[in-house]
Amino acid sequence: MKKSIVALLIALALVILVSPGIIGRLAERSLEQDLDVAPRDDAELVVTPQGFDRGWFSSEGRHRIELRDGRLAKWLHAATGEDDRTSIPALIVDTRLDHGLIPLGSMSRAQGSLVPGLGSAVSTLQLEWPDGRTTDVPGAVYSTISLGGELKSSYALPAGRVAGDDASTAWGNVDMTLTLHPGGRSGAFDATVDSASFTRDGNTVNVGKLVFSGSTSRGSDGRLGGRSTLDVAAVPLAGMAPGDLHLSIRFDGIDAAVLDDAVRDLERAATSGMPPQDDAALRRFVASGFEFDVEHFDIDTTDGTLSSALHLHLDPMDAGSFAWPSALLALDAGAELRIPAKLFERAAAQEPDLNAIAGLGYLRRNGDYYELRAAFRKGVLTVNDAPIPISLPASR
Secondary structure, eight states: OHHHHHHHHHHHHHHHHHHHHHHHHHHHHHHHHHHTHHHHHOTTEEEEEEEEEEOSSEEEEEEEEEEOSSHHHHHHHHHHTOOOGGGSOEEEEEEEEEESSSOGGGGGSTTOOOOOSSEEEEEEEEEEOTTSOEEEEEEEEEEEEOTTOOEEEEEEEOOEEEEOSSEEEEEOOEEEEEEEOGGGSEEEEEEEESOEEEEETTEEEEEOOEEEEEEEEEOTTSEEEEEEEEEEEEEEETTEEEEEEEEEEEEEEEEHHHHHHHHHHHHHHHHHTSOOSOOHHHHHHHHHOEEEEEEEEEEEETTEEEEEEEEEEEOOOOGGGOOHHHHHHHOEEEEEEEEEHHHHHHHHHHOTHHHHHHHTTSSEEETTEEEEEEEEETTEEEETTEEEOOOOOOOO
């Protein structure tokens, strides 16, 4: 009996001591594959390995992430007010990976764990500016790679504030978690921001706690599906006390490549100020079919909850014989709007035309709310069960 126990203890010791070297190589490959997801899926990002020193219990590596000219760069320019591409820094990621079936090396650092897996990592971040300056990013990214290859990363940003010449932004504690499943076909992202405050030209806007959760998956046919929810407390509302916002979105059957082409055409048209010369990309996207639901978009006010919903569903069609009238006839769409009566009546006192909309039956009084229920099926539009004549566009 004692010999069996000794043999078992020796076997366990060998697993603990020998596995780090074996699992380290597997973890290194897994980590590199996960980091390479971005450049494969989004050519605007370039991830460059700058060394990987593999040890027995722990390894260290550095990666440089640069942003190319593209859509994301334009969004950053718009958000920061900077038009110069060189104003966007590169991100330097330094990672320590503690590997082994039981990552003993992680116990000497924060958030260490003996949970079995391919590896446990901590990454620190720096911004590298075009002139060579570097700025440390607060906090650290903690990651784990499961035995099945799932990568889970969490980032905690402590409360802070940044200020410029005429604007400043402050935030409460931030927690973010990213989960990528093996193969990159599905993932999830969750984020919580305790509070936020924005000041510009002496005017301050405060927002309460923000909670976001989203997940996406890619089918064998390459189509995307997913769901996202957003809850924001104490959102400023014009002429009213702050209210809470709740949003839930679901989508399915999205051909991402075709959608990207259509969005690029629209962006080019917006930049030039001219309508698209060719709607071929948009036609291909519509013909590919999709399902998109705003399950609810609610705002809690002192008068009650202002709620709305939207549904769009279109089965795939033959792109070669596509025509807009046929697409509209195949579209299944619906929308709902529910407005607290007190809120509507106060708004109608300032905008009398709202009373005319209610008088025409587009908004129907139901207890303490005004409601609108619209549907579009087989080319027929109904609002509160009443048909509304519409003319379909000519085929071309």
